[in-house]
Amino acid sequence: MSNTAPKTSQRKSGTSTKSAKPAKTTSSAKAAKSEARDRVRHKQKIGSRLEEYRRLTEAYVASPITMRPKDITGQDRRHHVRETILEDHAVRIDQQAFGTKEKFDKLASSLFKFFRGTSLLFHRDMLGEDARMPTVLALGDVHPENFGVMPNADNVPIFGVNDFDDAIYAPFSWDLKRGTAGFMIAAEEEGGYKRKKQKKIARKFLKGYFDGMAHFARYETESSEQMREDNAPKVIKRLFEEAKKPREDWLWDRYLNETGTGFRASDELTPISTRCDEFQKLIDKLGKQNNIEGTGRIGSLKLKDVAMRHGQGTASLGLPRYYCLLEGPLQNATDDLIVEFKKARHSALDGLVPPHEFDAGAKGDRIAHGQSVHLAKGDVFYGSAEIDGESFMTRERAPFREDIDLDDLSKKSWKAYAHACGWVLAQAHARSDEAGQLDYDVEQSILEAVMPQPLYIEDVIRSAEEAVERLRRDHVFYKEDLEKGAFDNTLSHYR
Structure with missing residues (x-):
């Protein structure tokens, strides 16, 4: 019964005719409302589905008739594209990380950028594929702009694979299939070539x-x-020529402040000098980890300044990066070194490649392992570190670190460049048995596995053609969803 009498009863008894107060909420109603609020409050964020995909990979290897994401069409495919991209960017979206919106806009701007920035989506379509093929330490994200000039252990410029963020043990064919698709898309968008020419360039890569x-x-x-x-080859010689720049000019044009004692504040860099003591310890640890002697061009490994680096890359845009300025041996701001710390993530291929017994390590350690295997006498500063409980990879930035400008390639040089990239990728894979964990002859096994070679090359080309058309449809879905705000917030489970 209500605690407040109806108005009619009040009038009959001669009591006040003032309007009655609304009935108090009963304890059971209160409990129901509280429970409803808790259900909303305790919604569960949808996190990584790595383990679910690992199980699907195992199911496909055991029974190849298992449906994979590449087999999905229509609205179901659209949901898959949306949810995969949201999952891949969940941390950046939730933390409102710098550069997240810029990356989403960048992915919408061209098919090639979309391809570069959605490695997880591409490789989920490949899950479990080529289980019979020889395993190598794969690069994981092969495309025309992941090759370039960089310093070796002697500070001499060399050309090779230069992005190890997704390195993982996998069938060698995974790198060939992504690389072939990458060259076809780049030849279309950057070179303006039709399908026939795209395929010729892709064949040169293979x-x-x-x-x-x-x-x-x-x-x-x-x-x-x-x-x-x-x-x-001639096309790569031109790249070396373009990469030549005196270290002093490189430092003063882009990085140093007016006194040469630290970093210059800019759109790219935000100095955080208060963290120098913290990063000096990380540099000292890296020096011991890699047996870096503080002599010669490296100097004493003395840290001068630290800065946050903004707005770099496509796939890694929005991930935390730090630049450390180390004093050079001359101590006059003409030969300083810059070491980069970049946040490391799981490989996009993790849980998707056929099961095997090889382990490249986790996050930063895995990336450092990738560089040590893929490059003969590579950058001595490649390594791993932990900052604020997160895994980071390390490497040197250098004045002659240079990537190809695809716009400048002629019809002839496109094919020459593709051939050179295929060659250095083969060398990276070939090192998997000597510098990596494999216990069999990688080169001979691969050459035998692809016989007859002309047929295998055409199979890879056809597979790439299908992947490119699928990606084209995915890109349309993505652009429409982006415009409607699909990537403003991550997904949650509601009870």
Whole structure:
């Protein structure tokens, strides 16, 4: 019964005619409302589905008739694209990380950028594929702009694979399939070529790979050869030429403040000098970890300044990065070094490649392992570190670190460049048994596995054509969803 009498009863008894107060909520009603609020409050964020995909990979390997994401069409495919991209960017969205919106807009701007920035989506379509093929330490994200000039252990510019963020043990064919699709998309968007020319360029990439693999199978020089300015093909020689810049000019044009004692504040850099003591310890630890002697061009490993780096990359745009300025041996701001710390994540291929017994390590350690295997005598600053409980990879920034400008390639040089990229990828794979964990002859196994080679090359080309058309449809879905705000917030489970 209500605690407040109805108005009619009040009038009959001669009591006040003032309006009655609304009935108090009963304890059971209160409890129901509280429970409803708790259900909303305790909604569960949808996190990584890595383990679910790992189980699907195992199911596909065991029974190839299992449906995979690439088999989904229509609205179901649209949901898959949306949810995969949201999952891949969940931390950045939830933390409102710097550069997240910029990255989403960048992905919408072109098919090639979408391809570069959605490695997880691409590789989920491949899950469980090629279980019979020889395993290598795969690069994981092969495309025309993940090759370039960088410093080796002697500070000499070399050309090779230069992005190890997704490195993982996987069938060698995974790198070939993504690389072939990447060259076809880039040849279309950056070169303006039709399908026939795209396929010719892609074939050159594959031919370069198998030429390189045959070379290293015969001469066994994968641990000593390097593509330098003196032995590179003409198209790569031009890249070395473009990369030449005096270290002093490079430092003062872009990085140093007016006194040369630290970083210059800019759109790219925000100095955080208050953290110098913290990062000096990280540099000292990296020096011990990599047996870096504080002599010669490296100097004493003395830290001058630290800065946050903003707005770099496509796939990694929005991830935390730090630049450390180390004093050079001359101590006059003309030969300083810059070491980068970049947040490391799981490989996009993790849980998707056929099961095997090889382990490249976790996050930063995995990336450092990738560089040490893929490059003969590579950058001595490649390593791993932990900052604020998160895993980071490390490497040196250098004045001659240079990537190709695809716009400048002629019809002839496109094919020459593709062949050179295939060659250095073959060398990276060939090192998987000597520098990596494999216990069998990688080169001979790969050459045998692809016989007859002409048929295998055409199979990869056709697979890439299908992947490109699928990606084209995915890109349309993505742009429409982005415009409607689909990537403003991550998804949650509601009870």
